[in-house]
Amino acid sequence: MTDNTGTGLVIKNSSNINIKNNNISKNGRNPGPSANGDGIAISKSSNVNVSKNNINENYVYGIVYGSSNNVTIENNNISNNDYYGIYVTNSTNNNINNNNILNSGSGGIWLSSQFGVNTNNKITSNNISNSALSGILLQGSYNTLIINNKLNNNYYGVYVTDGSNDIINIKNNSIIDNMYGILLRNAANVSGNQIINNSNSGIYLWNFSSNSNITSNNIINNGIGIVFNGVSEIKKCRY
Structure with missing residues (x-):
């Protein structure tokens, strides 16, 4: 899933999905404020597992999801995405574990309240470095555990x-x-x-x-x- 003009992979209104061992890179167009194209976009879905993927050099987010529950993002290499490596909004039971999130144009992980709060969040054992802004940014998040992460050079x-x-x-x-x-x-x-x-x-x-x-x-x-x-x-x- 490489060099698409929009997002590499979109999951909508779905459940029990596993995304594993993919190369998802260089998706999107129009760098700068008008950029479009994420690596993976998930909405209104449940029980989604994203693991062991290389998600690199996408024009906006590496992974973005909202209005979803029971999403696990683990053991991925997420690097050189133009905005945030992982962006989450209005979702419940979020598990973000054991990822390498490097060289993000804005930040590593953003739990955002833009479309509603995130509840029951576990951010564990990630390596997040060289983000232009935040390694981890929490905004309007309830019941959040940030444990055993390495946060360097952000x-x-x-x-x-x-x-x-x-x-x-x-x-x-x-x-x-x-x-x-x-x-x-x-x-x-x-x-x-x-x-x-x-x-x-x-x-x-x-x-x-x-x-x-x-x-x-x-x-x-x-x-x-x-x-x-x-x-x-x-x-x-x-x-």
């Missing part, structure tokens, strides 16, 4: 915007050599992370991140270890 390692609920757990990740390690504009539980060599700050807590818990992290050799800016209350801060 602008933000993890960026949590306001509009999510406070059941966000950022745990046991390696967050190294970013501009900001973790930036919070929403409450979150941050524990057991290696947050090292981030040039601006290791953890930056902005307004709306009150009631966060920051515990048992190794925060080493960053520009600033932790910044509180406009935060009214922190449940616990012990690193």
Whole structure:
């Protein structure tokens, strides 16, 4: 699925689909603001598994899906896509595991509230590096676990915007050599992370991140270890 003028693979109104061992690359046209063409686009579908694919150099997203449930994206190589490697909106039971997401034009993974919140999200054991913006961006996401990921050389390692609920757990990740390690504009539980060599700050807590818990992290050799800016209350801060 290569060199198509639109998206490489589209799944609509379907269930029990497995996409495996494909090369999905260089799909789309018109680079820049008018670009079209993703690697894989999924909508209004359930029980979809996307695994062991090479998804590279598509003009917008590597994988985009919305209004779906029980989607698993695992063990893929997703690189050099012009916007985000993976974009998710208005979906439930999202599992994004063990992917290599490299050199994204904007960011690695974006859970977006553009068309509705994402609920019950697990982002685990991914390698995300060299994103122009966020390694992982959460926007309007409920019940989210971010665990055991490697986030290196992005602008933000993890960026949590306001509009999510406070059941966000950022745990046991390696967050190294970013501009900001973790930036919070929403409450979150941050524990057991290696947050090292981030040039601006290791953890930056902005307004709306009150009631966060920051515990048992190794925060080493960053520009600033932790910044509180406009935060009214922190449940616990012990690193």
